[in-house]
Amino acid sequence: MSPMRVQWVAFQTIVTKEIRRFMRIWQQTLLPPAITMTLYFIIFGNLIGSRIGEMGGVDYMAYIVPGLIMMSVITNAYGNVSSSFFSNKFQRSIEEMMVAPVYPVTILLGFVAGGVARGVATGVIVTMLSLYFTDLQVHHVGVMVGVVLLSAILFSLGGFINAVFATKFDDIAIVPTFIITPLTYLGGVFYSISLLPDFWQDVSKLNPILYMVNTFRYGVLGVTDINVYVAFGMLVLFILILGSYSIWLLRRGTGMRQ
Amino acid sequence: MVAALAVENLSKVYGNGFEALKGITLEVAKGDFFALLGPNGAGKSTTLGIVSGLVQKSSGSAYVMGHDVNGDAFQARRSLGVVPQEFNFNQFEKVYDIVVTQAGYFGLKPSEARANAEELLKALDLWEKRDTPSRMLSGGMKRRLMIARALVHKPDVLILDEPTAGVDIELRRSMWEFMEDLNKKGTTIILTTHYLEEAEQLCRNIAIINKGEIVQCTSKRELLSQLTTETFVFDLCESLPEGFSLEGFEFSSPADETLEVTVEKGQSINRIFTMLTEKGLEVRSMRTKSNRLEELFVNLVRESNS
Numbered sequence: 001m002s003p004m005r006v007q008w009v010a011f012q013t014i015v016t017k018e019i020r021r022f023m024r025i026w027q028q029t030l031l032p033p034a035i036t037m038t039l040y041f042i043i044f045g046n047l048i049g050s051r052i053g054e055m056g057g058v059d060y061m062a063y064i065v066p067g068l069i070m071m072s073v074i075t076n077a078y079g080n081v082s083s084s085f086f087s088n089k090f091q092r093s094i095e096e097m098m099v100a101p102v103y104p105v106t107i108l109l110g111f112v113a114g115g116v117a118r119g120v121a122t123g124v125i126v127t128m129l130s131l132y133f134t135d136l137q138v139h140h141v142g143v144m145v146g147v148v149l150l151s152a153i154l155f156s157l158g159g160f161i162n163a164v165f166a167t168k169f170d171d172i173a174i175v176p177t178f179i180i181t182p183l184t185y186l187g188g189v190f191y192s193i194s195l196l197p198d199f200w201q202d203v204s205k206l207n208p209i210l211y212m213v214n215t216f217r218y219g220v221l222g223v224t225d226i227n228v229y230v231a232f233g234m235l236v237l238f239i240l241i242l243g244s245y246s247i248w249l250l251r252r253g254t255g256m257r258q
Numbered sequence: 259m260v261a262a263l264a265v266e267n268l269s270k271v272y273g274n275g276f277e278a279l280k281g282i283t284l285e286v287a288k289g290d291f292f293a294l295l296g297p298n299g300a301g302k303s304t305t306l307g308i309v310s311g312l313v314q315k316s317s318g319s320a321y322v323m324g325h326d327v328n329g330d331a332f333q334a335r336r337s338l339g340v341v342p343q344e345f346n347f348n349q350f351e352k353v354y355d356i357v358v359t360q361a362g363y364f365g366l367k368p369s370e371a372r373a374n375a376e377e378l379l380k381a382l383d384l385w386e387k388r389d390t391p392s393r394m395l396s397g398g399m400k401r402r403l404m405i406a407r408a409l410v411h412k413p414d415v416l417i418l419d420e421p422t423a424g425v426d427i428e429l430r431r432s433m434w435e436f437m438e439d440l441n442k443k444g445t446t447i448i449l450t451t452h453y454l455e456e457a458e459q460l461c462r463n464i465a466i467i468n469k470g471e472i473v474q475c476t477s478k479r480e481l482l483s484q485l486t487t488e489t490f491v492f493d494l495c496e497s498l499p500e501g502f503s504l505e506g507f508e509f510s511s512p513a514d515e516t517l518e519v520t521v522e523k524g525q526s527i528n529r530i531f532t533m534l535t536e537k538g539l540e541v542r543s544m545r546t547k548s549n550r551l552e553e554l555f556v557n558l559v560r561e562s563n564s
Contacts, residue, residue: 003332006365013362017355024350092346096407099310100363101335258272258313 003101010102011110018114022080022121029080029118030125033072037126040068041133044190056192056223065130066217067189070151072126074209077119077152078180081111081159082172089163094256104250108160108243115156116149123148136220143228144219150235151212155180157242164246164255183209188217193225208234260324262288262415262446263309268318269470270304278304280470281318286448286463288323288414291441293457293478294450296467297559302450303343305467306417310340323414336364339408343419343450345400347392347407353379354388357407364411371410378406382436398429405436415446422456434460454552458482466555468562478551485554489547490527492517495540504533518547 022029041061049060056063088094097107130136138144158175166172187209193201204210211231218224249255263286270279279301286292296302307313309320309327311334320327325334347356354375361371379385382402387395392403401421408416418437422430430453437460441447451457457464458478465475474481497514507530508520519530534541 001365006332006336009365009367010363013359016362017359020355088348091348092344093348095312095340095342095346096360097363098312099335099338099340100360101332101365102363103332253314257311258307 003103006101007103007106010097010100011106011113014097014102014107014110015113015117018080018084018111019117021084022114022118029076030122033076033122034125034129037068037072038129040064041130045133056194056217056221058221058223059134061134062136062221063192063217063223064190065134065136066220067187067213069123069126069130070148070209070213070216071184071189073119073123073148073152074155074184074212075176075180076122077115078155078159078162078176080118081115081156082163082166082175083159084114085111085160085163086166086169086172089166089256090169098253098256104247107250108157108246111160112153112156115159116152119152119155120148138220139222140219142219144216146232147212147215147219147235150232150239151216154235154239154242157239157246160246161242161249164249167255180209183207184213186210187213188225189213208238211235259288261285261321262290262323263292263448264321264324265305265309266319268305268308268320269316270301270308270313271316278470279308279316279318282467282470282472284465284472284475286415286446288446289441289444290446290463291437291461292446292448293461293464294448294467295454295457295464295555296450300467301470302467303419304470306340306419306448306450310338310417311335312340312342336411337414339411339413339416341401341404341408341416341418341421343423345404347400347403349393350391352389352391353384353395353403356392356403357410360407361410366411374410374412375406378409382406383432398425401425402433405433409440413445415448416440418447418449418451420451421449422451422453430456454555458551464551466558468559471562473558473562481554482551486523487520488553489518489520490530490544491547492519492530492534492544493542494534495542498539499537502537504530 045061045064049064052060054060127136162172162175186204187207188204193204193210196204205226211226211234214224214226215228215231218228263284265282265284267281267283268279269277269281271277282301282305294302294305304313308315309322311327311331322334323337325337327334351359357375357379358371361374366374376385379388382405384399384402384406387399392400395403405421422433425433434456437447449457449461461478463477464481466473494515494517498511498517504519506525510518512518521527521530531541
């Protein structure tokens, strides 16, 4: 059997295992974002949003929906890979792959695909829920799908690196709690950065999540605070950097091989 | 002929400076049933860890079926099945899924993976438990699950790192039969164990490792021929009389009606029976005090330590 054939089957196996994992524990993986986002829609969209009126030329509820969808995609893609890979390390079941003829890049692609699958699944659930609260008219499908996939890939890679270095379960909660969540809230999910003073607008532009949220918002509403091409360029660049670093870590066996 | 496993000047120094392997050289022939024995911390698991890709070597080389475990890891790993010392499967996965998933990592088609998994789970009496989450299995079942998982891609070489640890005697014997049968069918087996009767029963060649160095590497027959003395325990029907003696033999009586006699190589046990009969002592039963290999192992390790 050719090495490529083996890698393809191994990739499918890892993806299937990853999807089976998050589907098996759907109460912990798919249900919580659905509940949280519904609360956001009710409180920020309906109750507070009705007093705000419009933002960026659209109804406030419609304005926050793309941000909330992206927020769920990002956090779930990250969380899936970080928890799954760390759990594999913790239970030492990662050794099942290490003793097999699976290339590091195959392992990485498998876990990332699993993260993307959960990110997209959650995004679809949140999108369906949002339709109960507002009408969504897609402005640019390609941009929308492209930014969702690239963001999910990028944050899956982030979750992977986090899991490689994590030595206890607390370590995989630190980055989401202290970095991703603040950056997401400050990334224009609930507001347009045009409302901020110039200085804070410039500071906000250093936040990568701003680019993802606004690009997705552009795909849905046609409204954005940033240059969409720059956003795509940044996403691809960061994916290449984090992807290469992840493969290097896997080859070295960091956190896995003694 | 290409060896199933060849290790040359293999050394490993861990991050804390501990030198687990000091340039060992070892060869296991195809089709062999080979034991790698040694006390705790001797370097057995480190050696097997390097061979299976779980431990990074410091220097030297290792080959599985002629494939360098680092330079040609793909082919080396395809030839190898590993049963580690500690349970290392996902505790939440079902038994069947664990085995089929492992087959997938080796590139087996789903139909082939399912067929192999069924065959192995049935052979290892786990088929009835196929839908049970692995954490619900008993210790012995978990060990057998790891064997099934390691064999699902039908490897040429199987590494068993203490496969029967914590397994009851009946199950251990059935696992021995399974391993013997597997070896007869052509699979090279490399075994580490603390049960030396297991190694004596199953293996043809034995290496003894201590403090990261190979103390002995030879056939079981040759190794056992090095044994210069053997101690036999006689259970007697009555207590030994006052002033009992056994000319030409070293003996002791650790308890009433028990006689321990050390027999040197070349001495006949018949003489002991003759003398006991002459003294009117009847023997109820007789056994060796310890396993022959165990005695040798203890001696060799003691010598190596000193």
